[in-house]
Amino acid sequence: MSAVLVVHGGAWAIPDELAKASVDGVKTAAREGFSVLKRGGSAVDAVEVAVRSLEDNTVFDAGTDGFAQCCEIYLMFQLCLTYFLPQTSHVMLTSQGANLFAESIGISTVPTETLVTEYERREWEKHKNYMTGVIEDFNTQWAHDTVGAVALDSAGNVACATSTGGIRNKMVGRVGDSPVIGCGGYADNLNGAVSCTGHGESILKVTLARLILSKIEQGKSVTEASQMSLQHMGDRVKGAGGAIVVSPSGHWAATFTTERMAWAAVEQDVLWYGLDPHERLKEQLPQ
Incomplete structure (x- = not known):
């Protein structure tokens, strides 16, 4: 069976000044994964x-350069640890429990503030009001994903x-689609694997990954x-986004x-x- 790997760097109105870096970043990640x-x-x-390659690239909104929440520069990490199922009977862990479990199996941590770049701090100052139309932000130069x-x-x-890294200036405690199984991602050997991107609340409302499968x-067909x-x-919730899919x-x-x-x-190749x-x-x- 021929192996396949597909990556995405987020669906939004990527400005021209970030276009080349975004494409170069996903190409590098695809080569490394493959x-x-x-x-x-x-x-x-x-x-x-x-x-990991995409997270370490500051052009993307994940890992380093994750978006800041409202009220303070703060990143909340939610771990969806399905990879470690042999070590626990649970499917999903979040918040302090996820952090404690990650530490117990040797996952290294870094201070949260080291993941927020100066660029993101400046953008947070410009756009402090989350309630000014998040869905519309996905078609502006200010949105990442x-x-x-x-x-x-x-x-x-x-x-x-x-x-x-979520949506810039989101409320503290907001949970997006990425860690929610069946929304931001889903994998099933019978039907395929999906990773989604876009407005999290919209993806959550339609359980997009599971809907595709x-x-x-x-x-x-996958397309x-x-x-x-x-x-x-x-049509249903006025949300925009994207998805990558691979079938068995x-x-x-x-x-x-x-x-x-x-x-x-x-x-x-x-x-x-x-x-x-x-x-x-x-x-x-x-070769």
Whole structure:
């Protein structure tokens, strides 16, 4: 079975000054994640490597440069630790419990303030009022969003990973779609893996990731399932966003309803990538 890895750097109105850096970032992450699959590694390990690459790149809103909440420069980390299921019977841990569990299995931590760059501090000062139309912000130059990856490995297993810094100036305590299973991401070996991006509240309301996989289960192609689900989210709750999908047969899609989404995919040593609607460029990877 041919391995596949797809990544996204967030669906929003990416300005021209960030376009090249965004595309370069997703291409790098896709290469790094696919290198794990090429060595026979698991889909879970591949998406972790890819998302770590995106988190360490300050052009994306995840990890370093995560968005600041209202009232103070503060980042809240919520860990969705499905990767560690063999070590606990629970599916999802959050808040202090997640932090304690992460420490118990040796995950290193860093001071929260080190993840907020000077650029993000300045942007927080400019846009302190969250209640000025969050959905509209996804079509302005001020919005960033989530990063994610999906993969199919040579054993036929699929996996997804989704990470975000959230929405700038959100209320303290706000939970977005990324850590919620079936919304920001979902993986099922029978139907595929999905990572979503966009306005979190809208994604939560339609359980976007699970909606996409349910349409694949009904016989739709990965592209049709993504397009139909994103259209439903727009019609039903006026939300915009994007999704990357891979099926157990190796078919994949990168679809979005925002102005732009940086994405990249690798299959059989070919790197595909894009930024604008209908853009699908490719380059051959070195053997």
